[in-house]
Amino acid sequence: xxxxxxxxxxxxxxxxxxxxxxxxxxxxxxxxxxxxxxxxxxxxxxxxxxxxxxxxxxxxxxxxxxxxxxxxxxxxxxxxxxxxxxxxxxxxxxxxxxxxxxxxxxxxxxxxxxxxxxxxxxxxxxxxxxxxxxxxxxxxxxxxxxxxxxxxxxx
Amino acid sequence: xxxxxxxxxxxxxxxxxxxxxxxxxxxxxxxxxxxxxxxxxxxxxxxxxxxxxxxxxxxxxxxxxxxxxxxxxxxxxxxxxxxxxxxxxxxxxxx
Numbered sequence: 001x002x003x004x005x006x007x008x009x010x011x012x013x014x015x016x017x018x019x020x021x022x023x024x025x026x027x028x029x030x031x032x033x034x035x036x037x038x039x040x041x042x043x044x045x046x047x048x049x050x051x052x053x054x055x056x057x058x059x060x061x062x063x064x065x066x067x068x069x070x071x072x073x074x075x076x077x078x079x080x081x082x083x084x085x086x087x088x089x090x091x092x093x094x095x096x097x098x099x100x101x102x103x104x105x106x107x108x109x110x111x112x113x114x115x116x117x118x119x120x121x122x123x124x125x126x127x128x129x130x131x132x133x134x135x136x137x138x139x140x141x142x143x144x145x146x147x148x149x150x151x152x153x154x155x
Numbered sequence: 156x157x158x159x160x161x162x163x164x165x166x167x168x169x170x171x172x173x174x175x176x177x178x179x180x181x182x183x184x185x186x187x188x189x190x191x192x193x194x195x196x197x198x199x200x201x202x203x204x205x206x207x208x209x210x211x212x213x214x215x216x217x218x219x220x221x222x223x224x225x226x227x228x229x230x231x232x233x234x235x236x237x238x239x240x241x242x243x244x245x246x247x248x249x250x
Contacts, residue, residue, distance in 0.1 A: 015241040016227050033180065035166055068237025069230060076233070081220050088217035096211045106211055114206070133224040142221035149213040155206050 016138050019130050023070045024059040028123035036115035036153075043122070044082035048075045059125070070128045073140060081126065085147050089122075096153070106153060120151035159183060 029046075030053055031039050048056055049071070056074065058067060074081065093107035106115075124147035133139030157174060159181065164173040171180040225233070234241055 015243065016230050018241065019230065038166075063242075064237070064239035065234050065241050068234045068239040072233040072236050077221055077223075084217050084220040085215075088215040089213055092213055092215045094211060094213035096209045096213075098207045098209045102207075104207075104209055106209070106213070118208075120211075136227065138225045138227075138230050140221070140223050140225065141219055143219050144217040147215050147217065149211060151211060153209045153211050155209070 016136065017132070019066060019069055019138060020132065021066075021130055023062065023066065023128040023130070025056050025070065025074060025126045025128070026059055026123070027054065027056045027126060028121065029054045030119075030121050031117060032119045034117045034120075036112045036117060039117055039120065040086055040112070043086060044079065046078065046082070048078050056126075070130075073128060073142070074126055077142060081142060081144070085122075085124065085144055088144075088147065089149055094149075110155065114155045116154040118152045118154065120149065120153075122147065122149045124148060157181060 027048075029043060029051075031042070034042070046054055048054055056071065058070070062070070090107045090112075093105050096104050096106050098104065125145050127143040127145050129141040129143065131139050157177075159172045165171070165183075166173075166180060171182055173179075174181045231241060
C-alpha cells in the first residue's frame with residue numbers, strides 16, 4: 001500500500017511538471033457607445049470564456065491540457081487581472097490630443113463619469129509562467145507585459 | 156423623440172436611456188438629444204453632456220498581477236474544466 005502511495009506521488013509530480021513553461025495569450029476587447037464607468041464594470045467582470053466581445057488567443061500552439069489550464073487560470077482570476085490592467089491605464093496619465101491638436105491628459109484625476117466612449121479597443125498579452133512550487137505543487141505567475149488602448153473619448 | 160420605456164437602461168449620470176430599437180442613447184426628458192452617431196451632444200449640463208472628442212492611444216506594462224500556488228488536485232480540476240486531461244508519461248499510472 002505504501003509503495004502505491006509513493007508511485008502515485010511520483011506520477012502526480014511528473015504530470016504537473018508537464019505544465020512547466022511560459023505561455024503567452026493575446027487578448028482583445030472592443031466596445032462602443034459606453035460611458036467609461038460602464039466599460040470599466042464590464043471589463044473587470046467579464047467571463048473571458050463566453051464574452052463575445054472578448055477574444056483570448058494563445059500565441060503558440062499548445063497541447064490541450066496546457067490550453068485548458070492556462071485559459072482556466074486566466075478566466076478564474078480575471079476579477080484580479082482586469083482591474084490591474086485598467087488601473088494601469090489610468091495611472092499612465094496618457095497624453096491625448098483632440099481634433100484641433102490641443103493636448104490633454106487622460107487618467108487619474110479626471111472625473112471618469114464624464115467620459116463617453118464612442119469606440120475603444122483594448123488589447124494586450126497575458127503571460128502565464130508555471131514552475132515548481134513547494135511539495136511538487138505548481139506555482140503560477142500571471143504577468144501583463146503589454147497593454148494598448150486605442151479609440152475615441154469624449155469629455 | 157421616443158418615450159423612455161419602463162425599465163430602460165439608464166446612463167450612470169441619469170441623463171440618458173438606451174434605445175434598443177435605435178441602438179443609441181436617448182436623452183431623458185428635459186435634456187439635449189443625442190447626435191446621429193449615438194454620441195450625446197455637448198453644451199448641456201451634467202456628466203452626460205460631452206466636451207471634446209479626443210483620440211487616445213495608451214500603452215502600459217502593468218507587470219505581475221498574480222502569484223499563486225496550486226496543488227495537483229487543483230491543477231487536474233482546472234484542466235478537466237477545459238475538457239482535457241493531463242497526459243501520463245510512459246510507464247506511469249494513476250491509482
